[in-house]
Structure formats: C-alpha cells, structure tokens
Amino acid sequence: MAALLEVDRLTMRFGGVTALSGVGLAVREGELVGLIGPNGAGKSTLFDCLTRRCTPQEGSMRLDGEDLAGLPAHQVAHRGVARTFQNTGLFPGLSVRENVMAGAHRHGRAGFWSAALGRAAAEERRLRGVADELLDRFGLAAYADHPAAGVPYGMAKRIEIARALAARPRLLLLDEPAGGLAPGEVPAFADLIGRIHRERGIAIIVVEHHMEFVLALCGRIVCFERGRKIADGPAAAVRHDPAVVAACLGVVS
Amino acid sequence: MSAPWAGPGAGGPAAGHRRLAVGEVAGDRRRAWPWRRTGLAVLAALALALPFALPPYRLFQATLVLVYAVALLGLDLVVGHSGQISLSHGAFFGVGAYTAAVMIAKLGLPYPLTLPAAALVTYGLGLAAGLPALRLRGLYLAMVTFAVAVVVPPLLKRFPAVTGGAMGLPVPTPRAPFLDDDQWLYLLVLAVTVVAFAGVRNLTGSRAGRALTAIRENPAAAEVLGMRPATHMTSAFAWSAMYAGAAGALYTWTVGFVSPDSFTLSLSVTLLAGAVIGGLATLAGPLLGALVVMAVPAVAQELSPAAPGIVSGLLIVLVVQAAPTGLAGLLRRAAWSLAGRRA
Numbered sequence: 001m002a003a004l005l006e007v008d009r010l011t012m013r014f015g016g017v018t019a020l021s022g023v024g025l026a027v028r029e030g031e032l033v034g035l036i037g038p039n040g041a042g043k044s045t046l047f048d049c050l051t052r053r054c055t056p057q058e059g060s061m062r063l064d065g066e067d068l069a070g071l072p073a074h075q076v077a078h079r080g081v082a083r084t085f086q087n088t089g090l091f092p093g094l095s096v097r098e099n100v101m102a103g104a105h106r107h108g109r110a111g112f113w114s115a116a117l118g119r120a121a122a123e124e125r126r127l128r129g130v131a132d133e134l135l136d137r138f139g140l141a142a143y144a145d146h147p148a149a150g151v152p153y154g155m156a157k158r159i160e161i162a163r164a165l166a167a168r169p170r171l172l173l174l175d176e177p178a179g180g181l182a183p184g185e186v187p188a189f190a191d192l193i194g195r196i197h198r199e200r201g202i203a204i205i206v207v208e209h210h211m212e213f214v215l216a217l218c219g220r221i222v223c224f225e226r227g228r229k230i231a232d233g234p235a236a237a238v239r240h241d242p243a244v245v246a247a248c249l250g251v252v253s
Numbered sequence: 254m255s256a257p258w259a260g261p262g263a264g265g266p267a268a269g270h271r272r273l274a275v276g277e278v279a280g281d282r283r284r285a286w287p288w289r290r291t292g293l294a295v296l297a298a299l300a301l302a303l304p305f306a307l308p309p310y311r312l313f314q315a316t317l318v319l320v321y322a323v324a325l326l327g328l329d330l331v332v333g334h335s336g337q338i339s340l341s342h343g344a345f346f347g348v349g350a351y352t353a354a355v356m357i358a359k360l361g362l363p364y365p366l367t368l369p370a371a372a373l374v375t376y377g378l379g380l381a382a383g384l385p386a387l388r389l390r391g392l393y394l395a396m397v398t399f400a401v402a403v404v405v406p407p408l409l410k411r412f413p414a415v416t417g418g419a420m421g422l423p424v425p426t427p428r429a430p431f432l433d434d435d436q437w438l439y440l441l442v443l444a445v446t447v448v449a450f451a452g453v454r455n456l457t458g459s460r461a462g463r464a465l466t467a468i469r470e471n472p473a474a475a476e477v478l479g480m481r482p483a484t485h486m487t488s489a490f491a492w493s494a495m496y497a498g499a500a501g502a503l504y505t506w507t508v509g510f511v512s513p514d515s516f517t518l519s520l521s522v523t524l525l526a527g528a529v530i531g532g533l534a535t536l537a538g539p540l541l542g543a544l545v546v547m548a549v550p551a552v553a554q555e556l557s558p559a560a561p562g563i564v565s566g567l568l569i570v571l572v573v574q575a576a577p578t579g580l581a582g583l584l585r586r587a588a589w590s591l592a593g594r595r596a
C-alpha cells in the first residue's frame with residue numbers, strides 16, 4: 001500500500017538550534033502511529049512543518065505525492081490535514097459548539113455577501129449538525145453553548161480533537177491529547193480515539209508522553225531524540241529498544 | 254444516547270469547572286437575553302411610536318442616534334469581531350455623506366439613489382484601505398487608517414466647485430410623500446437601520462463571522478483549519494467601511510448640510526469610543542454606543558467646550574477597566590439578575 005504521508009530527510013533549524021535533523025517517516029492511509037520522545041525531540045516541530053507553520057530548510061513532505069512545502073498554511077487544511085495543539089488552540093470567544101463548527105470551515109461556502117443576505121441558513125444548520133454529533137461523541141453536548149474560555153484543560157483537549165475531526169481529515173495530528181486527563185480517564189480516552197480511528201479510517205499521528213496511552217492505542221511507535229528518529233516499528237519491539245528506553249521510557253517497567 | 258466516552262467528568266459538569274454567568278465573558282452564545290421576544294417587541298413598538306410622540310428636535314436627535322448606530326455596527330465588524338483598530342471610520346462616514354450630498358445638491362439626483370452609491374464608494378475605498386490588512390495587522394493597520402482619517406478632510410476642502418470647500422454644502426432634505434418630513438425621514442432611517450442590523454446578525458451567525466472571531470482569537474489555529482486571515486480581514490474592513498458610508502448618506506439626509514470639519518479624526522475617535530463603551534461584538538452595543546455618541550457631547554458641552562473629549566476618554570477608561578463587555582454586557586447582566594437566574 002502506498003504511503004499517504006512521506007517525509008524524507010526533513011531538516012528544520014531555528015537559528016543555531018536544529019529541531020529536526022534529516023527525519024524520514026512514512027505513514028500509510030488509515031495507520032495509527034504513536035510518536036514519542038523526550039521534550040525538545042522535535043515532535044511538535046514535525047507537526048508545525050506538516051501544517052506549514054514553519055518551513056523546513058531541507059527535505060520533503062509529501063501528502064499523496066503532493067509536496068506540502070509549496071502550500072500556504074490554509075491550503076494544507078484543504079488537502080485533509082488537521083491537528084491539535086500542545087497547549088490547546090481553542091477560540092475562547094466562541095462557544096464550544098462554534099469551536100467545533102469552525103473545524104468544519106472547509107466544508108462550508110458562505111462568504112460575507114451570502115451570509116449577510118441570509119442565504120447561509122441551510123449550510124449553518126448542516127455544520128451545526130456535524131458539530132453536535134461530535135460534541136455528543138465526546139461527552140460535551142451539555143457544554144455546547146458555553147464559551148470555550150475557561151473550560152478545564154482536559155475538556156479543552158477534547159473540544160480541540162472534536163474540532164479537528166469536524167474538518168474530516170485524512171491525516172490527523174494529535175499533540176498530547178491525553179494531557180490534562182486524570183490517570184483514571186486515560187484508558188477510556190485511548191479507547192475512544194481508537195474507535196474513532198477504526199470508524200473513520202483516518203491516518204493519525206499521536207504525540208504523547210503518556211506511555212500507557214500510547215501503548216494502549218498505537219500498534220506502531222516512532223521515537224525521536226534530539227531531532228533524529230532513533231526507533232520506528234511495532235510497539236512491542238520499540239518499547240524494549242535499549243535506545244528508546246534510555247531516551248524516554250526509563251521509568252516505565 | 255449516553256455518552257460513549259464515559260470517563261469520570263465526561264458527561265456532567267467537570268470537576269473544578271464553574272459555569273460562568275451569561276454575559277460575563279465575550280463569545281457567550283447561550284441565550285443572551287431574558288424575555289428576548291418581549292424585549293424586541295417593546296423595542297419595535299417604541300421605535301415606531303417615537304415619531305408620533307417626540308417634538309421635532311428630539312426626533313431629529315433620535316434619527317441621528319440611528320445613523321450613528323449603523324456606523325458603529327460597521328465599526329464593530331473591525332474593532333469587535335476582528336479585533337483590529339480603525340481610526341478611519343469618521344472619514345468613511347464623511348465620504349458617504351459627501352457622496353450623497355454631491356449627488357443631491359450638485360447632480361440633482363433623487364436621494365434614494367445616494368444610499369447604494371455611498372455604500373458602493375465606501376466599500377471600494379474600504380477594500381483599498383483594507384488591502385494593507387493583507388500584510389498589516391494591529392498597530393500598523395491602525396496607522397494606515399489614521400492616515401486615511403487625516404487625509405480625507407483637507408481633500409474635501411480641496412475641490413470647492415464640487416464639495417463646497419471649507420464652507421460646506423447645504424443639501425435639500427427628503428420631502429415626505431405623507432406624514433411630516435421629520436417623521437418620514439425617521440422611519441426611512443429606521444428601516445435602513447433594521448436592514449443593517451439584520452445583515453450583521455446574519456453575518457456574525459455564519460461561517461464567515463465565525464472565521465472572523467477565530468482569526469481574532471487564534472490566527473494560527475484558524476489558518477490550520479483552512480481559514481484565510483488576510484482575505485477575511487480585508488472583507489470585514491470593506492464591509493465595515495460600507496456601513497460607515499451608508500450611515501454617512503443617512504446623515505446627509507438627516508442634517509441637510511455637510512462640512513469637512515464634521516468628519517475629522519475626532520469623529521473617528523468618538524465613533525471608536527462609542528463602539529467600545531456600547532459593547533464590542535454584540536448587537537445591542539452599537540445602539541447603546543450610538544446613544545453615548547449622541548448624548549456625551551450634548552451633556553458635556555454644558556460644562557466646557559473641551560469637556561466632551563475628556564468625558565469620552567474617561568468613559569473609555571472606566572468601561573475598559575470596570576466593564577469590558579461595555580454597556581451591552583452590563584445591561585445583559587442586569588436583565589438576567591432581574592429575571593432572577595444565572596443561566
């Protein structure tokens with residue numbers, strides 16, 4: 001099966017700091033990959049490169065054969081890439097439902113003129129339906145009309161995932177989705193992500209420090225350390241790889 | 254259907270999470286006002302009764318309040334919904350007013366034509382001035398709009414044959430086919446105001462309006478979702494200018510006289526103050542702000558000629574400090590506590 005995402009020899013330097021150094025990664029359609037590594041390993045930088053928030057100096061990133069490096073950030077979304085942010089990137093001035101509806105932005109058409117003339121009502125109902133279904137799925141329906149400002153961290157994480165899913169991506173990049181969850185909540189949450197992955201058949205790369213979460217969820221694990229890929233393979237093999245254990249597992253028995 | 258993701262704190266209120274009172278923070282989309290329908294009905298009845306209850310001068314003032322409300326509605330698209338600063342809306346207002354004045358007084362065209370013409374001219378102007386928004390934001394955009402505000406009044410004085418120069422231009426006001434002239438004019442302006450409010454209401458409750466707020470609050474996340482900040486910002490600016498221009502045409506109908514000194518930077522600042530004091534990114538804000546724009550100079554002028562500026566400034570400081578949601582937010586909270594519950 002051909003790879004959906006092909007990253008090849010990607011290098012990203014910020015001034016004198018090399019965040020990514022010749023990283024290669026291939027993700028197949030519908031694959032779920034766990035990306036682990038200590039802080040500063042370049043995990044979020046990879047996401048930033050893929051979503052065109054920064055431009056790598058060397059290497060290529062291809063989605064379905066098309067080079068992402070040549071696209072402006074808003075076009076990447078239209079190619080079917082969605083992401084969440086490590087420190088959550090919600091819109092606090094919108095309600096929880098509107099945040100999710102904003103995720104479905106690329107599936108609407110209404111501009112200023114048609115909206116002001118009242119021609120966007122049907123589209124609005126459709127986007128609202130998409131959002132409400134996802135809110136229900138994530139147990140957020142009770143908060144639909146609540147402002148997104150001031151929601152607890154764990155809930156913000158869930159809203160953000162719902163928002164990313166509203167974009168109906170082919171490739172979903174989750175940056176520490178389990179952050180802010182109580183330890184008891186982690187297995188159920190991993191289960192939910194796993195079910196969504198199976199149902200929708202989307203490719204997911206999930207960055208997470210929470211090893212329990214990654215091991216429960218991902219069949220394949222990639223490990224970065226200081227901008228380099230040090231391991232890539234089946235979860236069972238990677239978790240016992242001495243280099244990986246030394247770099248980031250350490251305390252996990 | 255029970256929540257399939259049933260971890261602790263999933264369905265019910267999450268631990269440590271306080272439901273905020275309606276109107277406490279911006280972006281609250283729970284049912285905004287208690288007695289909403291009743292309130293709107295009372296407002297509508299009041300608006301329709303005014304021309305038959307008020308003496309002519311008061312009615313003239315009420316008409317001007319509606320004119321300013323339309324301008325503030327537009328300004329709020331930039332300041333409230335997009336979170337940018339514009340100092341050029343007094344100038345757009347003036348260009349709209351002059352477009353109407355020249356069309357009526359110099360070209361002898363019927364006044365109803367002047368409204369779409371003023372809107373069109375200022376839309377184009379707004380698009381041109383807003384194009385820097387493709388590259389500029391925040392302070393830099395504010396500087397561009399400042400330049401527009403400074404350039405327009407002298408430009409208006411520059412061509413006395415067309416604009417009447419520094420002396421200004423008297424314009425015949427609309428004649429009523431029935432009713433008194435001032436009553437007719439009020440109802441006309443009221444109709445335009447209602448359409449203007451409906452337009453912004455539709456806009457802000459749509460994909461485009463949501464994108465504006467999203468871009469204001471987190472441009473990076475908005476872009477990742479496929480929104481184009483520059484395009485939306487420019488459209489918002491053009492629309493905003495168009496509203497100000499349309500309000501300017503209404504101003505000419507109402508006042509029957511335009512002079513370059515009416516549309517200086519100080520008008521822009523007054524409008525900005527009105528938008529902030531009324532309450533940003535709400536529908537009630539522009540109406541309440543228009544009352545302030547109308548009332549503050551009238552009241553403060555009695556103290557000293559310099560007082561209106563000082564009073565406006567103090568009011569801004571007070572509102573920003575004590576009630577960031579403006580008069581609209583205060584009113585909303587008062588209404589909710591009267592209604593006896595926090596939603």
